[in-house]
Amino acid sequence: MNLNDTATPISHLATRRSASPRNLVAPGPTAEELAAILALASRTPDHGKLVPWRFVVIEDRDRLADALEAGCRASAECHEAKIAKFREKAFWAPTLVALLASPVRGHKIPEWEQRLTVGAVGMNLLHAAHAHGYVGGWVTGEQARMPAVVDTLCEEGEDIAGFIYIGTPAAPLEERERPDLSAIVRTF
Secondary structure, X not given: OOOOOOOOHHHHHHHOOEOOHHHEEOOOOOHHHHHHHHHHHOOOOOOOOOOOEEEEEOOOHHXXXXXXXXXXXXXXXXXXXXXXXXXXXXXXXXXXXXXXXXXXOOOOOOHHHHHHHHHHHHXXXXXXXXXXXXXXXXXXXXXXXXXXXXXXXXXOOOXXXXXXXXXXXXXXXXXXXXXXXXXXXXXX
């Protein structure tokens, strides 16, 4: 199978890979392609039609870097090298989208189910980027929980489900080891 062939749904699913965001380079999606990617990502199971997610397209990378630095400085383990590391994350990949969880609290659809929808949106976003010929990398980590970053990107009651970096891989992606189905599948 040609690992770059995404012409069929099966080959698309078999060839999608994540990439390290720091290894994604230009080109990234155009504004029109990104709009289409986000529209496709939104075609996700959503019990109750609550739309418990939002996207923030990060264009002001300097402002994000400042929020990441502020978040680092609020940490007890902050030092100059760590500040530089966090600031650098704001500039990885040509396109950066923050996926926000925006659950509707107190609704009959439980919050855990709404968060599953947010995860599905993130996976659809990665698939849509792949279908457009790009590669994505989904990162959470400390930066997704830093109050300075959350306060910069989120509204009341929201949190960051991840940062999705999109671009072109600087080198061919390698296949990683996948789970052994006999270890994770059982018959009931």
